[in-house]
Amino acid sequence: MSQQTTFLDRHHFLLRRLHSLSGIVPIGLFLIAHLTTNSSILWGKLGLRGEHPEFSWSQGGAAYFAKEVVWINEQVPHLFLIELTLWLSIGFHAVLGTIYALTGRMNTSAYPYGANKRYRLQRASGYIGILFIFYHVATLRWGWTFLIPGGTAWSHNFASSTLAAALRGGEEFTAMGMVVSAFYFIGVSLLVFHFANGLWTAAITWGLTVSRAAQQRWGYVCAGLGAGLMAMAWASVIGFAMHSPAAAREVETKMHPDAAAMPQTP
Amino acid sequence: MEKTAAANRTVRLRIKRCDGPGKPSRWEEFRVPIEPGSNVISCLQAVAANPVTVEGTQTTPVVWDSGCLEEVCGACTMVINGKVRQSCSCLIDDYVTGNDDVITLEPMSRFPVVRDLWVDRARMFHNLKRIKAWVPLDGTYNLGPGPREDAATAERRYVLSTCMTCGCCLEACPQFDLEPDPATWDTSFVGAQVFGQAQLFNDHATSRQHAGERLDVLMGPGGINDCGNAQNCVQVCPKHIPLTQAIGAIGRAATIHAFVRFFRG
Numbered sequence: 066m067s068q069q070t071t072f073l074d075r076h077h078f079l080l081r082r083l084h085s086l087s088g089i090v091p092i093g094l095f096l097i098a099h100l101t102t103n104s105s106i107l108w109g110k111l112g113l114r115g116e117h118p119e120f121s122w123s124q125g126g127a128a129y130f131a132k133e134v135v136w137i138n139e140q141v142p143h144l145f146l147i148e149l150t151l152w153l154s155i156g157f158h159a160v161l162g163t164i165y166a167l168t169g170r171m172n173t174s175a176y177p178y179g180a181n182k183r184y185r186l187q188r189a190s191g192y193i194g195i196l197f198i199f200y201h202v203a204t205l206r207w208g209w210t211f212l213i214p215g216g217t218a219w220s221h222n223f224a225s226s227t228l229a230a231a232l233r234g235g236e237e238f239t240a241m242g243m244v245v246s247a248f249y250f251i252g253v254s255l256l257v258f259h260f261a262n263g264l265w266t267a268a269i270t271w272g273l274t275v276s277r278a279a280q281q282r283w284g285y286v287c288a289g290l291g292a293g294l295m296a297m298a299w300a301s302v303i304g305f306a307m308h309s310p311a312a313a314r315e316v317e318t319k320m321h322p323d324a325a326a327m328p329q330t331p
Numbered sequence: 332m333e334k335t336a337a338a339n340r341t342v343r344l345r346i347k348r349c350d351g352p353g354k355p356s357r358w359e360e361f362r363v364p365i366e367p368g369s370n371v372i373s374c375l376q377a378v379a380a381n382p383v384t385v386e387g388t389q390t391t392p393v394v395w396d397s398g399c400l401e402e403v404c405g406a407c408t409m410v411i412n413g414k415v416r417q418s419c420s421c422l423i424d425d426y427v428t429g430n431d432d433v434i435t436l437e438p439m440s441r442f443p444v445v446r447d448l449w450v451d452r453a454r455m456f457h458n459l460k461r462i463k464a465w466v467p468l469d470g471t472y473n474l475g476p477g478p479r480e481d482a483a484t485a486e487r488r489y490v491l492s493t494c495m496t497c498g499c500c501l502e503a504c505p506q507f508d509l510e511p512d513p514a515t516w517d518t519s520f521v522g523a524q525v526f527g528q529a530q531l532f533n534d535h536a537t538s539r540q541h542a543g544e545r546l547d548v549l550m551g552p553g554g555i556n557d558c559g560n561a562q563n564c565v566q567v568c569p570k571h572i573p574l575t576q577a578i579g580a581i582g583r584a585a586t587i588h589a590f591v592r593f594f595r596g
């Protein structure tokens with residue numbers, strides 16, 4: 066080798082494989098869990114298993130989601146360490162992913178094959194995805210409320226109502242709220258694609274799928290998983306954007322009567 | 332030629348020309364008479380015989396590379412109407428059906444241009460050396476007959492052995508870039524052709540002894556991990572070599588090799 070080698074070159078294989086792995090665990094695994102919890106705004110009544118029979122379908126969703134969020138915050142040990150691991154993994158994957166993506170030269174117009182389009186979308190979804198995740202975590206978790214139209218601070222004691230208000234830009238839909246909701250819809254859809262397609266390529270990277278037939282079969286599995294996650298992702302965004310914050314707050318107050326006295330900020 | 336040109340069909344060749352390495356490129360257009368069965372090379376021969384552009388300007392003959400004229404040597408590879416392929420097997424009638432239609436010819440973009448449509452594919456041969464793409468037989472005494480190859484392996488390897496180092500798979504690859512400076516060739520992406528050839532020799536009963544060394548190279552910068560799985564390579568390979576299968580197989584071997592190397596040292 067003629068030139069001096071860089072850190073990336075010296076640990077080339079390890080970093081590449083860690084990048085692949087980090088997309089699956091922890092990030093991908095978190096995504097599955099996160100979308101399952103978030104979509105409960107639509108199916109939460111089932112999750113209550115007969116508790117609060119007086120709740121309507123929509124109240125049940127808000128109640129179950131609130132319960133889940135409180136459970137995570139109160140019961141999961143070392144939550145902050147888990148969060149830190151997640152943030153660092155996303156940062157690691159995003160930085161390397163950007164570096165790797167910059168080595169490519171898109172040529173889908175000359176070679177418009179399906180896999181080539183997915184290759185391109187994998188990179189585009191990564192770029193837009195990190196913008197979404199940054200906005201998402203900064204506003205909801207780090208309290209950068211100046212980036213939320215209406216300035217709602219997300220609170221885990223008022224999980225459903227504050228989330229609905231953050232998406233709507235206030236109690237009712239505002240123009241900026243629609244922009245936020247649309248951004249959520251696009252960001253979440255792209256990230257679900259990125260994960261499902263990433264699972265497909267990762268199987269080639271690691272050598273699990275070798276033959277064309279195996280790659281095709283695994284492709285169907287990934288598409289199926291992607292479709293399921295996409296349904297949950299859309300259910301989450303639509304479910305919260307369509308939920309009235311006032312109605313959700315009523316449920317949250319009923320669930321724990323002392324909630325009204327609790328701080329509105331996390 | 333003048334007397335038949337009026338009666339017969341013609342095609343216009345729009346050609347990206349370049350006078351030499353580092354020189355700027357320009358477009359020139361030529362009108363050529365065609366008959367059923369004409370191909371791009373036969374049209375280029377007509378241009379060479381009469382290098383006058385459609386505007387009537389006398390110019391230098393267009394330079395191209397070719398060898399076998401039957402799609403087995405790979406020398407004549409160029410970009411035709413935006414897509415890479417061999418020009419000798421490129422029938423005009425497959426591209427245009429009317430009279431005086433245009434076909435665009437460009438040199439491959441991922442290799443340095445020598446002149447006009449002729450590029451220098453030396454990097455591909457350099458890469459084959461990087462992975463020792465051969466069967467090691469040199470020695471001071473007769474090694475006797477080699478091990479027998481079973482029919483299934485022979486069949487698997489046969490298709491890989493038909494690679495003609497044409498460069499189509501590299502030209503179409505979004506991860507493979509032009510690297511004019513040979514000093515970078517030891518760390519820049521090798522591309523699908525090398526994965527196919529590494530698989531060909533890693534699967535060979537004698538050459539298998541170099542498999543570990545090949546994997547060491549392919550696990551480094553420019554190796555298997557720089558592939559982004561766009562799978563254009565397998566779509567454009569004129570020999571229908573299962574390149575994405577080779578990529579998966581090398582990925583699997585690399586995974587195993589890394590574990591073994593980690594625990595055994």
Ligand code: HEM
Pocket residue numbers: 096099100103148151198201202205206219221228249252253256297298299301302305
């Ligand atoms: C489908 C729409 C989504 C909704 C409604 C939603 C909702 C939420 C909420 C309410 C929080 C706050 C958690 C807390 O502060 O404890 C959160 C955090 C977070 N979300 Fe989402 N999310 C969505 C999609 C996504 C997607 C697609 C990703 C990408 C992987 C993502 C990644 C994160 C991360 C990394 C955090 C911070 C986790 C933590 O530090 O505890 N979210 N999300």
Ligand code: HEM
Pocket residue numbers: 084085086087088089092093096155158159160162163165166187188190191192194195198256259260262263264266267268270556557558559560
């Ligand atoms: C945050 C911004 C992100 C960027 C810039 C990014 C970028 C990339 C790029 C460029 C690749 C392709 C690597 C290659 O083929 O060489 C990739 C693969 C992958 N990404 Fe991401 N990504 C991001 C976020 C995510 C997230 C949030 C997830 C999980 C939900 C994820 C999961 C994956 C997976 C599973 C792979 C497949 C790895 C492989 O093919 O071996 N990525 N990412």
Ligand code: SF4
Pocket residue numbers: 500503504505506507522523557558559560561562563564565575578
């Ligand atoms: S699969 Fe890999 S080698 Fe083939 S075209 Fe895509 S990036 Fe290039």
Ligand code: SF4
Pocket residue numbers: 405493494495496497498499500501523524527567568569570571572574
């Ligand atoms: S693998 Fe196919 S496309 Fe690539 S150099 Fe060999 S013959 Fe050409």
Ligand code: FES
Pocket residue numbers: 396397398399400401402403404405406407408417418419420
């Ligand atoms: S001249 Fe040999 S492949 Fe075209």
